[in-house]
Amino acid sequence: MGDFADYARKDFENKKVVDGVNNEENDVQFNVEDAKAFDAENAAAASTPVTEANAPVVATSSASVTLGRGLDVGTANLVSSFQDNGGNVNLKIQRNAFIDIDCDDYTRNMLTRLGVQYVVVNGRMVVVGDPAFELANIFNRNTRRPMKEGMISPDEADALPIEKMLLETLLEKPQQPGEICYYSVPAEPIDADMNVVYHQGVFGGLLKGLGYEPKPLVEGHAVVFSELAEDDFTGIGISCGGGMFNVCVSYKSIPALSFSTSRGGDWIDRNVANVLGISASRACGLKEKGIDLTNPQGREEEAVEIYYRNLIAYTLKNIKERFESSSSMPNFPDPISIVCAGGTSMIGGFTEVFQQEFEKIQFPLAVKEIRLAEDPLYSVSKGCLVAALSESV
Numbered sequence: 001m002g003d004f005a006d007y008a009r010k011d012f013e014n015k016k017v018v019d020g021v022n023n024e025e026n027d028v029q030f031n032v033e034d035a036k037a038f039d040a041e042n043a044a045a046a047s048t049p050v051t052e053a054n055a056p057v058v059a060t061s062s063a064s065v066t067l068g069r070g071l072d073v074g075t076a077n078l079v080s081s082f083q084d085n086g087g088n089v090n091l092k093i094q095r096n097a098f099i100d101i102d103c104d105d106y107t108r109n110m111l112t113r114l115g116v117q118y119v120v121v122n123g124r125m126v127v128v129g130d131p132a133f134e135l136a137n138i139f140n141r142n143t144r145r146p147m148k149e150g151m152i153s154p155d156e157a158d159a160l161p162i163e164k165m166l167l168e169t170l171l172e173k174p175q176q177p178g179e180i181c182y183y184s185v186p187a188e189p190i191d192a193d194m195n196v197v198y199h200q201g202v203f204g205g206l207l208k209g210l211g212y213e214p215k216p217l218v219e220g221h222a223v224v225f226s227e228l229a230e231d232d233f234t235g236i237g238i239s240c241g242g243g244m245f246n247v248c249v250s251y252k253s254i255p256a257l258s259f260s261t262s263r264g265g266d267w268i269d270r271n272v273a274n275v276l277g278i279s280a281s282r283a284c285g286l287k288e289k290g291i292d293l294t295n296p297q298g299r300e301e302e303a304v305e306i307y308y309r310n311l312i313a314y315t316l317k318n319i320k321e322r323f324e325s326s327s328s329m330p331n332f333p334d335p336i337s338i339v340c341a342g343g344t345s346m347i348g349g350f351t352e353v354f355q356q357e358f359e360k361i362q363f364p365l366a367v368k369e370i371r372l373a374e375d376p377l378y379s380v381s382k383g384c385l386v387a388a389l390s391e392s393v
């Protein structure tokens with residue numbers, strides 16, 4: 001899993017947005033206030049000669065790649081996917097984050113030495129994706145996040161051009177105009193005022209701008225597509241993300257029930273941080289460092305376990321209530337599988353705690369197994385790709 005993530009991230013680094021060279025002329029200027037987003041290809045072509053080493057993003061050769069793309073639009077991570085003609089799925093992942101830094105010679109030189117790419121926005125250097133996360137640690141700052149609780153963030157004025165930059169680099173150009181790109185959207189949240197209309201429209205517009213035909217896919221449904229093929233796409237897919245949990249109860253690939261909750265990994269971090277009196281990013285580090293929920297060691301790990309358990313119980317309770325209160329649920333003749341995906345499901349002991357909480361309630365469906373997705377971080381993107389491939393010729 002870790003190796004795969006590293007590979008995908010490295011692959012991204014090889015595709016340069018723009019070389020952070022020690023030369024003002026090569027800085028790319030764009031104005032965020034005007035929402036004039038950075039165009040990686042034109043800017044790079046205009047400012048630096050194109051060589052193997054500094055090549056901007058280019059369309060992947062259509063000879064080797066099947067038409068159709070998948071894109072997981074997540075609060076914490078963006079993941080793109082395509083299939084080559086050998087049937088291999090290629091994935092790229094980047095943190096959905098950025099950081100802006102004072103534009104002085106010292107910092108510029110440091111970024112160049114570190115090989116970090118940047119663009120200049122309104123006189124400040126902006127770094128996006130994974131390098132932003134690493135720099136935030138170096139500068140002891142928090143990254144800025146274009147999305148919050150599963151949707152484009154109302155608190156972040158610069159969100160759109162940053163997302164455009166990240167999408168350009170992750171997806172590359174379509175192999176032909178109007179290539180289908182399925183992208184994940186949250187189901188309607190049950191515990192937040194936000195609706196998904198604006199968020200869906202924004203990402204649809206960005207993808208259209210890149211030359212794709214955008215098609216939204218509810219995130220839980222994407223988990224069903226990638227993980228429940230052997231069950232005839234019948235069962236429950238849950239994406240346990242950073243900003244949300246997304247649930248889809250599916251019968252023969254048709255969603256019978258979909259909803260999201262605005263509680264996810266960030267919610268755990270915030271709550272653990274509050275009770276322990278530490279920062280949310282420290283709480284996140286603590287959570288990701290390799291805890292076993294079935295055997296928490298000490299006060300800090302116990303706090304993580306308590307909030308995980310609460311979040312899982314809350315999710316199960318909502319599935320049960322919504323399933324029982326709906327008049328139009330299909331009959332599931334056979335016991336079904338529940339599959340959990342997303343980064344939040346990757347903590348040690350997740351399925352065991354899920355099983356324990358499941359046994360505490362009278363679940364309205366017969367369940368044969370509760371399991372993790374094969375690659376929890378990539379499952380949603382792969383599900384989007386399955387949908388795209390099935391519609392592309």
Ligand SMILES: Nc1ncnc2c1ncn2[C@@H]1O[C@H](COP(=O)(O)OP(=O)(O)OP(=O)(O)O)[C@@H](O)[C@H]1O
Nearest residue numbers: 074075076077150241242243244265342343344347
């Ligand atoms: N090993 C791990 N243990 C626990 N949590 C982890 C681990 N690895 C990643 N996470 C958490 O997973 C979350 C990110 O997961 P994911 O990439 O699935 O979210 P997302 O799709 O970006 O968000 P969303 O779907 O909610 O918009 C973060 O909260 C992160 O802290």
Ligand SMILES: [Mg+2]
Nearest residue numbers: 074239241342
């Ligand atoms: Mg997600």
